[in-house]
Amino acid sequence: MTATIPAADAQAAHEGPLAHNYHPLPVTLTSGEGAWVRDVDGRTYLDLLAGYSALNFGHRHPGLLAAAHAQLDRLTLSSRAFDHDLLHPFAAALADLARPVVAGAEHGRTPMVLPMNTGAEAVETAIKTARKWGYDVRGVAPERATIVVAAGNFHGRTTTIVSFSTDPEAREGFGPHTPGFRIVPFGDAEALRAAVDETTVAVLLEPIQGEQGVVVPPEGYWPAVRQICTDADALLIADEIQSGLGRTGTTFALELWGVRADLITLGKALGGGVLPVSAVVGRPDVLGVLTPGTHGSTFGGNPLACAVGLAVVEELRTGAHQERARNLGAHLHARLATLVDTGLLVESRGVGLWAGLDVDPARMTGRELCERLLGLGVLAKDTHGSTIRLAPPLVIDAADLDLAVDRLTQALR
Numbered sequence: 001m002t003a004t005i006p007a008a009d010a011q012a013a014h015e016g017p018l019a020h021n022y023h024p025l026p027v028t029l030t031s032g033e034g035a036w037v038r039d040v041d042g043r044t045y046l047d048l049l050a051g052y053s054a055l056n057f058g059h060r061h062p063g064l065l066a067a068a069h070a071q072l073d074r075l076t077l078s079s080r081a082f083d084h085d086l087l088h089p090f091a092a093a094l095a096d097l098a099r100p101v102v103a104g105a106e107h108g109r110t111p112m113v114l115p116m117n118t119g120a121e122a123v124e125t126a127i128k129t130a131r132k133w134g135y136d137v138r139g140v141a142p143e144r145a146t147i148v149v150a151a152g153n154f155h156g157r158t159t160t161i162v163s164f165s166t167d168p169e170a171r172e173g174f175g176p177h178t179p180g181f182r183i184v185p186f187g188d189a190e191a192l193r194a195a196v197d198e199t200t201v202a203v204l205l206e207p208i209q210g211e212q213g214v215v216v217p218p219e220g221y222w223p224a225v226r227q228i229c230t231d232a233d234a235l236l237i238a239d240e241i242q243s244g245l246g247r248t249g250t251t252f253a254l255e256l257w258g259v260r261a262d263l264i265t266l267g268k269a270l271g272g273g274v275l276p277v278s279a280v281v282g283r284p285d286v287l288g289v290l291t292p293g294t295h296g297s298t299f300g301g302n303p304l305a306c307a308v309g310l311a312v313v314e315e316l317r318t319g320a321h322q323e324r325a326r327n328l329g330a331h332l333h334a335r336l337a338t339l340v341d342t343g344l345l346v347e348s349r350g351v352g353l354w355a356g357l358d359v360d361p362a363r364m365t366g367r368e369l370c371e372r373l374l375g376l377g378v379l380a381k382d383t384h385g386s387t388i389r390l391a392p393p394l395v396i397d398a399a400d401l402d403l404a405v406d407r408l409t410q411a412l413r
């Protein structure tokens, strides 16, 4: 009876007991170094996804590996029932790094750091903090707190976070959804102002929407968002999990507009491509509402995570990665603009070493383009439809970046 095997079943057969919550490109990786990876057949590929920016410093960065190796030989896990000798140094280093983008730090107030593991956990932590701050400090009526978010957002996959996703695939079938969120268009400050009222404890936004296809908001947007939050005494939460830590040519994307947030979520590259490390960094009077017993994590702030996280902060301190992202990014965007001019791309946008490309859907889907790129030795991933995102490791060579764009041009022809 079975004339054809549906693709999902064929893939299920291929994957055996692995759950089907991803549709990977047909390549099986076995090693990596810098911007390059190798598959089980010995073929090499340039990695232009970089683990969705978890690999900003490339595969197996020597300094980050050395920090991890040294820590593996000392202490790997302690739990937060006890302190360990890297916990406070990590918090201090990250707080210092975040000074330019945390509100109050300009007046000498040191930001506070709450370490977690994955990005979604950092966002959940920020949401819980904002609600508790709303009730304890702002005096919002019990159970009435609202948080304003943007359409097209991506903040993770937990039940609460998907409750305010506007992507039906991410959201549908996972109800009942967590109440207390209002959704406004991204980049529209007036719509945001209209959605904020006395119940609003926070506005949660990505500085640049990564999963949506590297959508950069209009120039005046972020300063206006800051003003709206200040006027309403609502917290500004910037989700820098993908945009932060060098990607945009600045340490944090918010620096592009000179804006400070009350809470910032970090993840992805904070783990140096070695392990999951995330954190919320923000105003001490805000994160301070969390007291012993109100929030926690078995693995958050573990010694191995702190060792790698400290090394990541150290990597970013000189500004060299940020400068590479700026210079290589300018070159990348200039080359992509040529592809738009010659009609091979409908649009390209982005900042730093981070680009969203739209292909004419009549020519091919984003998935088809990524399959062609794979055949040409370049790894990239479609976000949805005919949009793909390029986020090469910041350590990529200029020559390798050119090679990648040459192959992209070939794939589009």
Ligand SMILES: *Cc1c(COP(=O)(O)O)cnc(C)c1O
Pocket (backbone or CB within 6 Å): 052, 118, 119, 120, 121, 123, 154, 155, 156, 157, 206, 210, 211, 239, 240, 241, 242, 243, 267, 268
């Ligand atoms: C990836 C991402 C998350 C979720 O991080 P996980 O580690 O996958 O839970 C949250 N916010 C943004 C902006 C992201 O890009």
